[in-house]
Amino acid sequence: MEAAAALDSLSALAHPTRLDAFRRLVRSEPDGLSTGQLVEASSLSQSTFSSHLAILVGAGLVMPEKHGRQMIQRANIEALRDLMLFLAKDCCEGRAELCEPLLAELSPCC
Amino acid sequence: MEAAAALDSLSALAHPTRLDAFRRLVRSEPDGLSTGQLVEASSLSQSTFSSHLAILVGAGLVMPEKHGRQMIQRANIEALRDLMLFLAKDCCEGRAELCEPLLAELSPCC
DNA sequence: AAAATGCATCGATAATTATCGATGAATGGA
DNA sequence: TCCATTCATCGATAATTATCGATGCATTTT
Numbered sequence: 416m417e418a419a420a421a422l423d424s425l426s427a428l429a430h431p432t433r434l435d436a437f438r439r440l441v442r443s444e445p446d447g448l449s450t451g452q453l454v455e456a457s458s459l460s461q462s463t464f465s466s467h468l469a470i471l472v473g474a475g476l477v478m479p480e481k482h483g484r485q486m487i488q489r490a491n492i493e494a495l496r497d498l499m500l501f502l503a504k505d506c507c508e509g510r511a512e513l514c515e516p517l518l519a520e521l522s523p524c525c
Numbered sequence: 526m527e528a529a530a531a532l533d534s535l536s537a538l539a540h541p542t543r544l545d546a547f548r549r550l551v552r553s554e555p556d557g558l559s560t561g562q563l564v565e566a567s568s569l570s571q572s573t574f575s576s577h578l579a580i581l582v583g584a585g586l587v588m589p590e591k592h593g594r595q596m597i598q599r600a601n602i603e604a605l606r607d608l609m610l611f612l613a614k615d616c617c618e619g620r621a622e623l624c625e626p627l628l629a630e631l632s633p634c635c
Numbered sequence: 636a637a638a639a640t641g642c643a644t645c646g647a648t649a650a651t652t653a654t655c656g657a658t659g660a661a662t663g664g665a
Numbered sequence: 666t667c668c669a670t671t672c673a674t675c676g677a678t679a680a681t682t683a684t685c686g687a688t689g690c691a692t693t694t695t
Contacts, residue, residue: 418541418544418545418548421544422539422540422541422544425535425538425539425544426539428539429532429535429538429539430532430682430683431528431532432683434528434531434532434535435528438615441615441623442615442616442618444616444623449641450641450643451640451641454641454642459683459684460684460685461641461643462642462643462644462684462685462686463683463684463685465642465643465644466643466644466682466683466684468642483692483693484641484691485640485641485692486641486642486643492616492623495616495627496626496630496631499609500630500631502605502608502609503609503631505548505551506551506554506602506605508552513551513602516602516603516606517602517606517609518628518631520606520610521606521610521613521631522632540652540653542653560671561671561672564672569653569655570654570655570656571673572654572655572656572657572672572675573653573654573655575672575673575674576652576653576673577653578673579673593663593671594661594663594671594672595662595670595671595672596671
């Protein structure tokens with residue numbers, strides 16, 4: 416993942432509404448949620464939320480699937496992994512010992 | 526880490542200048558870099574960069590140390606770990622199998 | 636076919652963020 | 666002490682982002 420893509424992902428997640436929606440989608444994998452359900456969970460207007468969603472989709476963090484007349488939104492776990500990999504790579508490349516405590520706390524959570 | 530703190534970190538990193546500076550600092554651990562060196566690496570004015578740096582410090586991602594008349598900036602690896610943990614926790618809590626491929630690619634890098 | 640539903644897009648406005656030069660405060664050196 | 670250096674803060678302006686209601690398009694239901 417290049418820095419530009421990482422920036423897109425970070426920017427997309429750097430908003431309360433979008434971070435909340437993304438987390439909601441990650442948790443609801445692999446079923447996903449409809450756009451309407453997400454709008455309802457947010458406290459914003461439909462059009463405003465739609466533009467937020469478009470930013471998540473544009474960053475590749477969310478993948479919409481057309482389902483009748485509603486859209487089912489699904490988190491892209493691979494994109495999340497890529498972002499985390501990007502963030503971790505800096506310290507891993509420099510000095511692995513910096514990365515070890517990072518993984519040490521990450522592993523037991525799974 | 527609560528969502529509010531994660532948002533601060535994400536917002537802080539969601540800017541080309543700040544992401545670049547932070548990565549530079551992670552790589553230069555544990556020595557750190559002076560503010561002046563970071564300004565030089567950026568293509569911005571001293572005052573503009575200073576405000577960017579303040580955002581990284583405010584998010585807890587960078588920890589300045591006074592050193593004579595210059596400030597030595599150091600990346601806070603613990604804060605980076607906390608952010609990654611926060612991002613990973615969503616899928617881990619929901620379904621561990623989503624998190625496994627994430628760690629699978631993360632481990633060999635260290 | 637007509638009405639209703641679910642969602643994206645448009646246009647406008649408000650709010651936030653980025654940028655800069657100038658100034659000021661603290662420190663080290665002459 | 667006086668000057669130079671390093672960096673933060675201030676005030677102003679430009680640029681970007683967030684928000685909304687209205688409208689439009691596709692699809693399902695009646």
